[in-house]
Each structure stands twice: as structure tokens, then as C-alpha cells.
Amino acid sequence: MKLSQIFQSLKARNSPTRVTLQQYGTLFATYLGPQWPRVCFMALLLIGSIMLDLLGPQIIRAFIDTIQSNRSMQVLSIIALFYLGVALGSRLVAAFATYFSEDVGWNATNRLRADLTRHCLSLDRSFHAAHTPGELLERVDSNVETLAYFFSQFVIRILGSGILMLGILVLIACENIWFGAILGAYLIMSNIIFFYVQQRATSIYQLHWQAEAELSGFWGELFHGLEDIAASGAGRYIMRRYFHLQRRENSTEIKSIVFWAGFECTGLILDVLSLLIVLILSASLFVQDMISLGTLVLLLTYTTQLLNHALDIAEQLGSLQQATASIERINEIYHTQSCVQDGLGVTFPTGALALTFQGVSFSYEAEQTVLHDISFQLAAGEVVGLIGRTGSGKTTLMRLLMRFYDPTSGSVYLGGHDLRQAHLDDLRARIGLVTQEVQLFQGTLRDNLTFFADTIPDQRILEAIEQLGMSTWYERLPEGLDTELSSDGGGLSAGEAQLLACIRVFLQDPQLIILDEATSRLDPATEKALTQATQRLIAGRTALVIAHRLSTVEHVDHIMVLDDGRILEYNTRATLACDPTSYYSKLLRMTNPKEMLA
Numbered sequence: 001m002k003l004s005q006i007f008q009s010l011k012a013r014n015s016p017t018r019v020t021l022q023q024y025g026t027l028f029a030t031y032l033g034p035q036w037p038r039v040c041f042m043a044l045l046l047i048g049s050i051m052l053d054l055l056g057p058q059i060i061r062a063f064i065d066t067i068q069s070n071r072s073m074q075v076l077s078i079i080a081l082f083y084l085g086v087a088l089g090s091r092l093v094a095a096f097a098t099y100f101s102e103d104v105g106w107n108a109t110n111r112l113r114a115d116l117t118r119h120c121l122s123l124d125r126s127f128h129a130a131h132t133p134g135e136l137l138e139r140v141d142s143n144v145e146t147l148a149y150f151f152s153q154f155v156i157r158i159l160g161s162g163i164l165m166l167g168i169l170v171l172i173a174c175e176n177i178w179f180g181a182i183l184g185a186y187l188i189m190s191n192i193i194f195f196y197v198q199q200r201a202t203s204i205y206q207l208h209w210q211a212e213a214e215l216s217g218f219w220g221e222l223f224h225g226l227e228d229i230a231a232s233g234a235g236r237y238i239m240r241r242y243f244h245l246q247r248r249e250n251s252t253e254i255k256s257i258v259f260w261a262g263f264e265c266t267g268l269i270l271d272v273l274s275l276l277i278v279l280i281l282s283a284s285l286f287v288q289d290m291i292s293l294g295t296l297v298l299l300l301t302y303t304t305q306l307l308n309h310a311l312d313i314a315e316q317l318g319s320l321q322q323a324t325a326s327i328e329r330i331n332e333i334y335h336t337q338s339c340v341q342d343g344l345g346v347t348f349p350t351g352a353l354a355l356t357f358q359g360v361s362f363s364y365e366a367e368q369t370v371l372h373d374i375s376f377q378l379a380a381g382e383v384v385g386l387i388g389r390t391g392s393g394k395t396t397l398m399r400l401l402m403r404f405y406d407p408t409s410g411s412v413y414l415g416g417h418d419l420r421q422a423h424l425d426d427l428r429a430r431i432g433l434v435t436q437e438v439q440l441f442q443g444t445l446r447d448n449l450t451f452f453a454d455t456i457p458d459q460r461i462l463e464a465i466e467q468l469g470m471s472t473w474y475e476r477l478p479e480g481l482d483t484e485l486s487s488d489g490g491g492l493s494a495g496e497a498q499l500l501a502c503i504r505v506f507l508q509d510p511q512l513i514i515l516d517e518a519t520s521r522l523d524p525a526t527e528k529a530l531t532q533a534t535q536r537l538i539a540g541r542t543a544l545v546i547a548h549r550l551s552t553v554e555h556v557d558h559i560m561v562l563d564d565g566r567i568l569e570y571n572t573r574a575t576l577a578c579d580p581t582s583y584y585s586k587l588l589r590m591t592n593p594k595e596m597l598a
């Protein structure tokens, strides 16, 4: 079963704030199931370590009773050596068990993290607009990390402590049935108290993590926009917001720490009380000659072990609460279904693809329509230049074509197929997108051009650079394809980043190109290189060029002028240029057309 199905079943059966035993079971089965040989080996080690732990107090009893009876040094030395062996063996086995449990836990959470990342990638833009990168990082990383502890420690320690406690209770009951019965009743009662106290913990942890996520989101935004913040002098506002978020994070953290301290304190009080009962009981049995001194020590040692493990179980139940809070936060993401559903798949024609928008309207939010009844056709291999003031809907049109969103009404057809019928991956592989904000990654130029795919040979990259007429630009790079770039732009200007994006798209060899021209001022050499590269890139392909300069649309077949989400005019460039009443021809006659393009 896929993780999304598990989490969707959580939603279907329960409110999002409840995770049932069966659902924990499904989670374990999905992520621990494939590692069953390791889990079995871990369980064997666990049982071995428990048996050795139970053996220790029996050897001490034998030692004390031997001192009291025959006092043979030889027997005492053998018992002492045996005890040493058992103690060492127990530690060794416990260390192996811990190693395997960690390994199993991390494997499980790595798979969970990968599934979650894949799911986040499949979600549409409205989801990503509503969640900051920092918040998602918190969920995909920190919340999943909590589950690593849960997967590894919870299994080994709850199971281990549970079995050990049962073993100790049986052994104590064999010595004295009343002793065993009283301790058993006490343990059940104390665990019930702990369980109810911890029920409250989930909401406290969730509030804390939400505050942490918001703080992480803030850091993400801050580091992303450092330049703008410094330039606009927004430092004081940023610090105010930081203090506000930090205060919230601190207060929720203090609440969870206080809760945890209160919980540990309750455990300690219950411990002291139970030890008192045991001391009185065992002393009275010893005074009445009902048990030997060795048995007295045995009972006390077992009781201490029992209480330690009871506290351990209570703590593990605490980790269960943390894990539950994590599962619920991860669960929330899994509930989010992408508004853009994958299509069944179509067979696109080869070569350039025809494009049709038919009565397309779109709104990001219910009450605000951004595109109104957009209809136009572009034959295969034709290029349309899209112009319009800022906010007129150019980028939105591009987003619909990439299926980042679906139209509210109407349809978009590519190569004769409704976009909603195509597989998303297939569709996006056929469209090359060069945006204003080119995302670079920490790595070499080669990595950035190939998206870290080592199947593309250098020769092909160099050919692409040459075919796009960018050899002069490339030769200026200090270390060629090995030039290191960083994710924040790495010293590349906006124009150079677009040059890089052109090579990326050229390597992808798409059937339709969307080009959102850089608005920033480019130096003449880069502008010339970029114009040449884009012209070569779109040659023989259908293309939609969002233009911020009239020179960009000098060679296009059609011009579309968008105004407030409506097509103001759409015709061949030649027709519009010859029509003195057209918006485009007015732009051509203007001395500073940028004003009307901004």
C-alpha cells in the first residue's frame, strides 16, 4: 500500500487528530515490513539481552546465599566470573540491538521522507503558495526525524521493557505470589495514570511544532530575499516579526518542557512510593524467615529493574505522543490532494505542437477572475509574442499551459489533446520553460545544465552551447563546464542565468517553448547573446514569448496583447503593425514603449 493511501485512509476513518492502533500497525507494516529479516534479528538480540538481564539478579542471589552457607571461595569465584560474563554479554548484545534498531529506524524514515518529498512535488502550486518552504522543511525533515526515533526506539524499548517486566513479574511471583500480585497491580495502575496524563501532550507538541515551522518558514523567506530586504530597509520590520515568532516558539517550547518535567516528576513520586512499599514488604518477609538474604536482594534488584523499565515504558508512551503529533502533521500534507490530477495519457504528435486556448477563464481565489474567456489558436511551429501591462495575466497563461493550475472553465489543447488527458510528466517534458527567475543549484555548470544527470555527455552540452551561439559566453567562464555555481545565482547576471536556462531547455529538446523574457537591464553583450540563443532555441518549435521589450517580438508570427486578463488584440504581427489603431502599432510609434509594457 502506498503511503498516500495509508494517510488517506487515516482521514477517511478518523478525524485528522486521531491515529488508531490499526493505523500505527499499518505504518509499521509499510515501513518496517520490507526490512523483516533485520527486524527479526533485532528481536532475537532483544530477547537475548532480556534473558541476560533477568539472569543477573539470580547470580547475585546465588552468590549471597553461598556466602551464608558453605563460604567456598572456589564456588564464589566461579559465580563472580559467571556474573561478569553475563553482565558483559548483556551489554554487548544490547549494543548490537541498539545498532540494528537505529538502522531499521533510519531506513524506515528515509523511505517515509522520500515518499513525502515525492508527494510534495506532485502537489500543485496553490499548495506551495500556502506553505512556506521552511514550513515544509520542518515537516519533511523534523517531523519525520521524530518518527525515526519512534520506529527504532519505540519498538525495541517498549517491546524490550514490556517483555522484561513480564519476566520479572513471573520470577517475583514464583518467589512470593503476593509480592508479585501487589507489584503487578501497582504497575498497571501507574501506567494507566501516565497514559491519561500523556493524552494531553499531543496538542502541546503540535502547537510547539507549528511555531517552529513558522519560524523556519520565516528564515526561509528571510534568506531568500536578503538582497531585497537590505535594499528596501525592511530590517526593522523583519526583526519585529522575528521577535514575535521567536516569542511564540519559546512560549510553546516552555509549555512542552514544563509538561515533560511534570510528567517525569510524577514518575519519580510513583517510583519512590512503590520502592517504599517493596522495602516494607520484603523486610517483613525476611524478618519472618520466609525468604533468605539472597532472595531479599534478588527481590529488591528485580523491583528496581521493574520500576526503571516501567518509567522507560511511560517515557516511550511520551515518545508515542510526539510520534502521534508528527504523524498528524505529516498526515495533513497527505490529506492535501493536488487540484491538478494526472491524466490517463495521450500520444502527442512528433515535431512542433499546435496550441489552442478555448474559452479559458481562471481565478486563483474564488471571487477574483484573473483570466476571462481567453481563446486563440497557434499552429504548429508558430511563435506568439505576449505583451501587456504587469498583472495582465501573462504569467498565469503560462502556468495554465504548464498545468501548474487547471482553468476554472474552458480548455487548453496541445497537439490536439486536452492538457488534462495527458500524463503530467509527459506533458511537461514536451514543454520547455525559460522563466525570469532561473533556479540554480549548488553544483557545477554541468550539473546545473543537466540537472545532475550523468547520462548527458559533455560533447552534447558543448554542441548545444555552440548551436545556441553561446560559445563566446562559454569561453569566458573560468573552468568551463566545471565552473562552480551556487543556488543564489553564483555571480551570474539575470541574463546569464537565462542563457543557462536556454541550454537546459535545448538539451531537453521540447516541442513547445515558453519564454518569459528577463525584465532586468542586460548588458549589450549578454542581451545580444540571449536574443540569438532564444531565436535559435525557438526555431522550428511552437513558442509563446512573454515580452518586456518590443525588440523581442520583432520576429514573431503573432502578437497577443493582454489587458486585465482579457485579450485586447490578437493577430499576425504584420497585420497589427500595419493597423494604425492597434495597441501594438501605438507601441511601435512610442519613443518609450516600456511604460506601456510595465
Ligand SMILES: Nc1ncnc2c1ncn2[C@@H]1O[C@H](COP(=O)(O)OP(=O)(O)OP(=O)(O)O)[C@@H](O)[C@H]1O
Residues within 6 Å of the ligand: 129, 364, 365, 370, 388, 389, 390, 391, 392, 393, 394, 395, 396, 397
Ligand atoms: N499565486 C497567486 N495567487 C493569487 N493571485 C495571483 C497569484 N499569482 C498572480 N496573481 C494575480 O493574478 C493577476 C495576474 O498575474 P500575472 O502574474 O499572471 O500577471 P503578469 O501579466 O504575468 O504580470 P508581470 O508582468 O508583472 O509578471 C494579478 O492580479 C496577480 O495579482
